[in-house]
Amino acid sequence: MEEKIIAAIIVSAIAFVSIYAFTPILIKFLEKRNLTVKDANKKGNVMIPRPGGISILIGIVASEITLYFFFPISEILAIIITSILGFSVGIIDDRKVMGGWFKPVTLAFCAAPILLLGAYDSNLDFPLFGSVKIPSLYLALIVFMIPITGNTFNSIDVLNGVVSGFTTIASFALAISLFILQNYEIGIACLCLAFASLAFYKYHKFPSRIFPGDSGAVMFGATYGVIAIVGEVEVIAAIAILPAIINSFLFLSSVKRIVEHREIKNPTSHTDDFKLKSTDENYAPISLVRLLVAKKPLSEKQICNEVLKLAMFSGVLAIITAFMMGVKI
Amino acid sequence: MAMKIYSFIFVMWVLIIIGGGLVVVFVGPISFSKDIEPIITSGVKVFLALFLIFIWVFILTKLKNWVFKTEVKS
Numbered sequence: 001m002e003e004k005i006i007a008a009i010i011v012s013a014i015a016f017v018s019i020y021a022f023t024p025i026l027i028k029f030l031e032k033r034n035l036t037v038k039d040a041n042k043k044g045n046v047m048i049p050r051p052g053g054i055s056i057l058i059g060i061v062a063s064e065i066t067l068y069f070f071f072p073i074s075e076i077l078a079i080i081i082t083s084i085l086g087f088s089v090g091i092i093d094d095r096k097v098m099g100g101w102f103k104p105v106t107l108a109f110c111a112a113p114i115l116l117l118g119a120y121d122s123n124l125d126f127p128l129f130g131s132v133k134i135p136s137l138y139l140a141l142i143v144f145m146i147p148i149t150g151n152t153f154n155s156i157d158v159l160n161g162v163v164s165g166f167t168t169i170a171s172f173a174l175a176i177s178l179f180i181l182q183n184y185e186i187g188i189a190c191l192c193l194a195f196a197s198l199a200f201y202k203y204h205k206f207p208s209r210i211f212p213g214d215s216g217a218v219m220f221g222a223t224y225g226v227i228a229i230v231g232e233v234e235v236i237a238a239i240a241i242l243p244a245i246i247n248s249f250l251f252l253s254s255v256k257r258i259v260e261h262r263e264i265k266n267p268t269s270h271t272d273d274f275k276l277k278s279t280d281e282n283y284a285p286i287s288l289v290r291l292l293v294a295k296k297p298l299s300e301k302q303i304c305n306e307v308l309k310l311a312m313f314s315g316v317l318a319i320i321t322a323f324m325m326g327v328k329i
Numbered sequence: 330m331a332m333k334i335y336s337f338i339f340v341m342w343v344l345i346i347i348g349g350g351l352v353v354v355f356v357g358p359i360s361f362s363k364d365i366e367p368i369i370t371s372g373v374k375v376f377l378a379l380f381l382i383f384i385w386v387f388i389l390t391k392l393k394n395w396v397f398k399t400e401v402k403s
Contacts, residue, residue: 024360104400126349136371137378182376235349242338253390291334308333324346 003277008072008188011063015192019059019199024227026055027203027210039210041300051094051213056200060223063192071185075230078119079189081225085110086150086222090215091112103154103218107147108270110222114142119230126235127324145234146225152244153221155213155251156307158289159300161205165308166195167220170240173315176238176324186231187302193223206301239313240318243310247288254286271297336385340392348381353362 030036030049039046064080089106092098102211114120122138123131124328134141146306157163178187203209228237238245267290268276275297278290292298292306356361356377 008351029372123400124352126353127346127349129353134357134371134374134378136368137375140375235345239342239345243334246334246337246341249386249389250393255394288334293332309331310334310338315340317338321346 002187003070004184007067008191010097011067011070011188012191012195014066015059016195016199018062019055019196022058023028023052023055023200023203023210026052030210039160039208041270041274041276048208048211050211051091051150051215052200052204052210053087053090053094053213053215053217053219055210056196056216056219057084059196059199060192060280063196064189066194067185067189069186073185074117075119075186076189078113078117078230079226081113082110082146082226083219083223085113085165086146087215087219088220089150090154090213090218093218094216099266102215103151104147106183107150107218107222108143110150111146111226113141114140114226114229121232123225123232125232126323127321129216140235142229145229146222149225149228149237149241150218150221152241152248154217156244156288157204157212157217158215158287158306159304160208161201161304161305163217163220164197164201164204165304165309165310166241166244167224168194168201169308169311169315170237170244170318171197171224171227173240173318174224174233174237176319177233178231180319181233181325183231183233190227190231193220193227194291198302214278226277236318236321236325239321240315241311242314242317243288243307250286250288250291268293275299337392337396341389344385344388348385351381352378 018262027049028261032275035049036047039048058084064076064083068076068080077190086107089103089110093103093108120138120142121137123297124138124141125131153163153167156166171190174195175187178184178190200212202211211305224237224241228234263281267279267284267287269279271277275301276293277297278294284290289303290305292303300305356374359370359374359377
C-alpha cells in the first residue's frame with residue numbers, strides 16, 4: 001500500500017506541475033506564431049492562443065509513463081496509447097476543419113490498443129444487481145465508448161473553463177470511485193487525468209488565457225473513456241458525466257444527425273451587456289447552455305459555475321453508485 | 330431551470346440503475362440449448378440490450394419534451 005501512495009503522490013505531482021509550468025511557455029509560443037482564435041463571448045476582438053492540448057498531452061503522458069514504471073500493466077499502457085491517439089485525432093481537427101463524421105470514426109480506431117492489449121474484462125458491472133457477462137456486446141461497447149466520451153467532452157468545450165473544470169470534477173469522482181472499489185492502480189491513473197485537468201483549468205478558467213482546442217478536449221474524453229473501460233467502471237463513469245451526456249442528448253435529439261458543431265446555428269446569442277441568452281433563431285439546437293439561460297440571460301462565468309455545480313452533483317451520484325456496487329439485492 | 334436539470338440528471342441515474350437491473354436479471358442469464366450456436370445467443374442479447382437502450386432514450390425524449398418545452402422551443 002505504501003508503494004501505491006508514493007506512486008500516487010509522484011504521478012499526481014508530475015501531471016499537475018508539468019502542465020502548470022509548461023502552459024505559460026506554450027501560451028507565449030502560440031501567441032508569437034499567431035496561433036490564436038477569437039473568444040466569441042468577449043467584447044471586442046479578444047484573441048486566445050490555441051491549442052492547449054499540447055500541454056495536456058505532455059502532462060498526462062509524462063505522468064502515466066511514470067506510473068507504468070511503478071506498475072507495468074497492460075491497462076496503463078492502453079491508457080497511454082489511447083490518450084496519444086485521442087490527441088492526434090483532435091490536433092488534426094484543430095489544424096484542419098473536418099466533417100462531422102471524422103471524429104467519431106477515427107476515435108473508434110483509438111480503441112484498438114485496448115482490444116490488442118486485452119486490457120478489458122467483458123463483465124459489465126451494475127449497482128445493486130451484480131454483473132453481466134456479455135463478451136460480444138462488450139467488444140462493441142469498447143469501440144463505441146471512446147468516440148462517445150471524446151465527442152461528449154468536446155461538445156461541452158463551449159465556454160471558458162467548462163471542459164477543464166468539468167473533467168477535473170468528473171475524474172476526481174471517478175478516481176474516488178475506483179479507490180472505493182479497491183482498483184488502486186487505475187484509480188491512480190485517473191488521478192493523473194484529474195490533476196492534469198486541474199492544472200490546465202488554472203489557465204482555461206474565465207477569463208481564459210488559452211483554449212484546449214479539439215486536441216485537448218478530445219484527449220480529455222478519450223483518456224476518461226479508456227480509464228472507464230480498463231478500470232471496469234463504465235456505468236459509474238457514465239453517471240459522473242451525465243450533464244455532458246444530457247448536452248449531447250439534447251443536441252442530437254434537436255438536430256437529429258451527427259454534425260460538426262461549426263456547421264450549426266449558435267443556440268445562444270448576446271445581450272447588450274454581453275451576457276448569454278437563448279437565441280430567437282428557429283431550428284437552432286437545444287444545448288445545456290441554452291437551457292441554463294432559457295429563463296434569464298447569464299454571464300459566461302455564471303454559466304460555467306452552473307455547469308460545474310451540475311458536474312459536482314453527478315460526481316456525488318457516481319460515488320454513491322460506487323458504494324452501491326458492493327450491495328447486492 | 331437549474332432545478333429541472335438536476336431532476337433530469339437524477340431521473341437519468343435512476344433509469345440507469347433500473348436498466349442495469351433488467352440487463353443483469355433478465356438479459357444476462359439468457360441461454361438456449363447446447364445445439365444452438367453461442368453467436369445466436371449473443372445476437373439475442375444484443376437485440377434485447379438495444380431494445381432497452383431504445384426504451385431508455387424514448388423515455389428521456391418524452392421527459393425532455395415535457396420538462397423543457399415550456400422554456401425552449403426548437
